[in-house]
Amino acid sequence: MPEIIFNGPAGRLEGRYQPGKSDTAPVALILHPHPQYGGTMDNKATYYLYHAFAHRGFATLRFNFRGVGRSQGEFDQGNGELSDAASALDWLQSMNANSTGTWIAGISFGAWIAMQLLMRRPEIQGFISVAPPANLYDFSFLAPCPSSGLIVQAEDDDLVTPISIVKLVEKLKAQKSITIDHETIKGANHFFENELAQLMTSVNNYLTKRLTSGR
Known part of the structure; x- marks a missing residue:
């Protein structure tokens, strides 16, 4: 899990990178x-998501926002x-010029950023969106959502209203040609x-x- 520094638009960005198999x-x-509420690349859910992909042989990058x-x-x-x-995705792809696929995952604020990047990068073929803050940020840019993915919400979320995520999922599920899986962690x-194990069971x-279906 090498420490790396790469160039971003506002200066150097710090990350952790696991080469692919x-x-x-x-x-x-x-x-x-969210960076202003203690969010870092060492957040436990971020760390666990990183390892879920790395253990499957992906070339995997997590990094600290500016x-x-x-x-x-x-x-x-x-x-x-x-x-x-x-910029992080550019760096990751430059290190893996022969890669056969691109995925993105994010938690909370990171999920909002991830979904915006999804709209701008057509090569992204799958996403994991954990606790997307659908009542705090505008997700209307997902029109239409270009890729299938998983949305996971917390049953007792104290920041994101469950109904806002349900409405987002229903909107996305109505689109043709993609499939949205939706899980709630009790x-x-x-x-x-206290439910990281259950979260990662859903993700895995x-x-x-x-990955088994090849889609």
């Missing part, structure tokens, strides 16, 4: 929760953070602090299903 391994980018840890710059209300994520709070089951 083969030259053609797919790549996965993992985005952490102003977090050793990453340069200052918080930019999501606009700069989206640019950071795009008893979990916004960061799944989904990845097994998608």
Whole structure:
């Protein structure tokens, strides 16, 4: 799990990178929760998501948004953070020129950024969106959502209203040509602090299903 520094639009960005198991391994980018509320690439859910992909042989990257840890710059209300994520994906793809696929995953604020990047990068073929803050940020840009993916919500989320995620899922499920899986983790709070095992069971089951089907 090498520590890396790569260039972002506001300066250097700090990350952790696990090379893929083969030259053609797919790549996965993992985005952490809100920087102004303690979110970092070492957030437990971010760390677990990173390892879920890395253990499957993906070339996997998680990194700190600008102003977090050793990453340069200052918080930019999501606009700069989206640019950071795009630069991170560029770096990841440049390290894996023969990759056969691209995935993205994010938690909370990171899920919002991930879904925006999904709309801008048609090569992204799958996503994991954990506790997307559908009542706090505008997700109307997902019109239509270009890729199938998994949305996971916490039953006892104290920041994101469950109904807002349900409405987002229903909107996306109405689209043709993609499939949205939706899981609710019972008893979990916004960061799944005591239910990480259940969260990762849902994530791993989904990845097994998608990767086995080859879609």
